[in-house]
Amino acid sequence: MEKFKRNERIGAIVKILSDNPNKIFTLSFFTTQFNAAKSTISEDLIVVKNVFEKLQLGKVITISGAAGGVKYIPKTSKEENEEFLLHLCERIKDEGRILSGGFLYLIDLIYDPNVVAKIGEIFASNIDYSDVDYVVTMETKGIPMALMTAKAMNLPLVIIRKNTKVAEGPTLSMTYLTGTSSKVETMSLPSRALKPHSKVIIIDDFMRGGGTIKGMIELMKEFQTEVVGTGVFISTVKPEDKMVSNYISLLELDTSGNEIVAKPNLKTFINEYRD
Amino acid sequence: MEKFKRNERIGAIVKILSDNPNKIFTLSFFTTQFNAAKSTISEDLIVVKNVFEKLQLGKVITISGAAGGVKYIPKTSKEENEEFLLHLCERIKDEGRILSGGFLYLIDLIYDPNVVAKIGEIFASNIDYSDVDYVVTMETKGIPMALMTAKAMNLPLVIIRKNTKVAEGPTLSMTYLTGTSSKVETMSLPSRALKPHSKVIIIDDFMRGGGTIKGMIELMKEFQTEVVGTGVFISTVKPEDKMVSNYISLLELDTSGNEIVAKPNLKTFINEYRD
Structure with missing residues (x-):
């Protein structure tokens, strides 16, 4: 079997952990993978932990016990979030984005794989998912960021459909009232999509009334x-009273004046790195 | 500024490249990031290249010239693809997946962030995207794997909607005939979603007639x-004559007999690592 040098093992361990956030890898996994002693891998892991810490990329933690090992928990820094969100706000303010009806054209941003990967990491840094079974979203525009959030949290994704003509076996459908236009819409989800008594996190791209x-x-x-x-990625300043209370939003949008005002919702990040 | 040891720099470079496939990073980016000399970073990069090669994770290549630097190109190995797809086939064969109408329940697989991340890398390893501007899919079930493909290729994602009531400015809509049930359906895309004279790759989850x-x-x-x-992730054995010719599929599905037969479509991978 091919031998790895220390440098190479460290690079490889970083790659494996980074590609698989929140997944536990045992020490034996690495000793087999690299044909190395446990003590050697333990020393490698100390370096790996330093890399993530120094670059503020999150944490690599050791879990003891029979099912123990190491896992990588993505965590973005407050400074990094602010910089990223301020940059997005600049792009959102572009007048060319205003559509008739006061809507904003945002799909180039919220379908951008690199943008949503970052959004997913930010959600994973600011929502407690320690006891959660699924990330849930509703089609269509929230799917990319919900998927990346689910990836960062290492949780399965569940997508609620707006269509009832979905061939996925028995399906539970429900009508609801959208906040602003007060239209009656339908949402549906296959019965087997969730185990009963689960806990979930909802991710969506936009919230006006809630x-x-x-x-x-x-x-x-x-x-x-x-x-x-x-x-939610974007919440609007108005209406102030939302139909939902327990949520975080990354950007606040005010379209009531003559120009679009988009701002990072900094109160979301106050408690970041609280643990 | 914080100093990094060689080991740490290598880990950090692996993390940065791996998180940003197909993005070019200049040598100066790394010298600034790590407060190190160019010659030092160059030596680091040799180790980094070895890591990716030894683990068969793809390639790190050097691009010369003014806009030069290094970039990471994900490439999965044939053996890895086969193992991954065989494992998926085992899960697909489960009788509990058969729905009335002969449909298969697959959304737990095709919404799984880790499954679609792998599918995205496999598509990026087997479709030439050297001159491509966008990855295109149609809502809903293909979105997760299309997003991950776009991430691996470092391309923007474009999602065609089935609904015409989409508030994204002027929209081009078109009716089409689905292959099997011959139903007339509508697809629509905002006019500004694509620059004219672009080249695109289509990614979808399932193809029967095409x-x-x-x-x-x-x-x-x-x-x-x-x-x-x-x-496409899955193509069916029948009908043999598809309405599309230039495509690859990862799995072939035969539901004509008494049981579901799902097989990795190995001819897709014959030319892998052809370059």
Whole structure:
């Protein structure tokens, strides 16, 4: 079997952990992979932990016990979040984005793989998912960021459909009222998509009144499932009273004046690195 | 500024390259980041290249010239693909997945962030995207794997909607005939979603007759856009004559007999590592 030098092992361990956030790798996994002694791998892991810490990329932690090992927990820094979100705000303010009806064209941003990868890491740094079973979103625009959040949290993704003509076996459907336009819409989810008595986090791209997310929370109740956290990418300043209370948003948008004002929602990050 | 040891720099470079496939990083980026000399970084990069090569994780290549630097190109190995796809086939064969109407319940697999991350890397290893501007998919089930493919290729993602009531400015809509059920469906895409004269790759989760993908190719023509490659996760054995010819599929599915037969489509990988 091929031998690895220390430098190479460290690079390889970083790659493996980084590609698989929140997944536990045993010491034996690495000793087999690199044909090295446990003591050698333990020394490697100290260096690896330093790399993540110095670059503020998150933490590599050791879990003791029979099912023990190491895992990588992504955590973005407050400074990095601010810089990233300020840059997004600059792009959002572009007048060319204003569509008739006061909508904003944002899909180039929220479908951008690198943007949503970062958003996913930010959500994973600011929502407690220690006891969570699924990340839930509703089609379509929230899917990319919800997927990246699920990847960072190492959780399965569940997508609620707006269509009832979905061939996925028995399906639970529900009507709900969207907050602003007060339209009646339908959402549906296959019965087997969630184990009963699960805990979930909701991720969505945009929240105005909160009607859609309130509907999702109610749908989850029908599945005997509890929503323990909600993350939205953009929330609007108005209406101030949302139909949902327990949520974080990354950007606040004010379209009430003559120009678009988009700001990082810094209160979201106050408690970052709280643990 | 904090100093990094060689080991730490190597770990950090691996992390940065791995998180940003197909993005070019200049030598100066690393010298600034790590407060190190160019010659030092060059030596680090030799080790980094070895790591990726020994682990068969892809290649780190040097691009010379003014816009030069290094970039990481993900490439999965044939053995790894086979093992991964065989494992998926085992999970697909489960009788509990058969739904009335002969459909298969697959969303737990195709929404799984780790499964689609791998699928994305496999597509990026087997479809030539050297001259491509976008990855295109149609909502909903193909989105997670298309996003991960776009991430691996470092390309923006474009999502065709089935709904025409989409508030994204002027939108081009088109009807098409689905292959099997011969239903008339609608697909639509905002006019500004693609620059004219672009080249795209289509990614989708499932192909039976190929009607949907044929429709997507036609929609692309309306955008003066050329489809230079197509990747589907699962294609069915029947009908043998698809409405699309230039595509690769990762799994072949035969549901014509008494049991589901799912097989890795090994001819897809014959030319892998051809360069």
